Amino acid sequence: MTVDQAVNTIRGPKGTTIDLTVVRAASGNVERMTLTRDAISIPSVKGEAYTIDGKKIVYIELSIFGEDTKNAFEKALEDTQANKSAGIVLDLR
Numbered sequence: 001m002t003v004d005q006a007v008n009t010i011r012g013p014k015g016t017t018i019d020l021t022v023v024r025a026a027s028g029n030v031e032r033m034t035l036t037r038d039a040i041s042i043p044s045v046k047g048e049a050y051t052i053d054g055k056k057i058v059y060i061e062l063s064i065f066g067e068d069t070k071n072a073f074e075k076a077l078e079d080t081q082a083n084k085s086a087g088i089v090l091d092l093r
Contacts, residue, residue, distance in 0.1 A: 010035075011037075012037050014037055014038055015036065016037050017034050017036050018034070018035055019032065020032070020035060042063065043063075043072065044062060044063060044065065044066045045062055045068075045073050045075075045076055046060070046063070047061070047076040047079065047080075055087070056084070056085045056086055057086060057087045057089060058076070058079075058085045058088050059088075059091065060073070060076045060080075060089070060090050061091040062092055
């Protein structure tokens with residue numbers, strides 16, 4: 001089954017359940033589980049700070065553009081300035 005096929009099979013109304021049988025590729029082990037469907041929230045902005053050559057560099061990833069992206073990005077920039085970071089890497093992939 002492709003990833004798209006699996007996603008389409010698993011999707012459904014929030015609060016309903018689905019029984020899955022998963023076969024682990026590496027071991028061949030079979031695992032049965034029941035999952036309750038829920039909303040999936042994907043943050044549009046993620047940020048992490050790194051120290052490179054003694055300087056703090058902030059990595060900001062914009063994964064999707066949504067209603068909260070502008071505010072989340074502005075907050076990430078404010079955090080960068082508050083922490084006196086030397087630079088920013090902005091990932092728009």
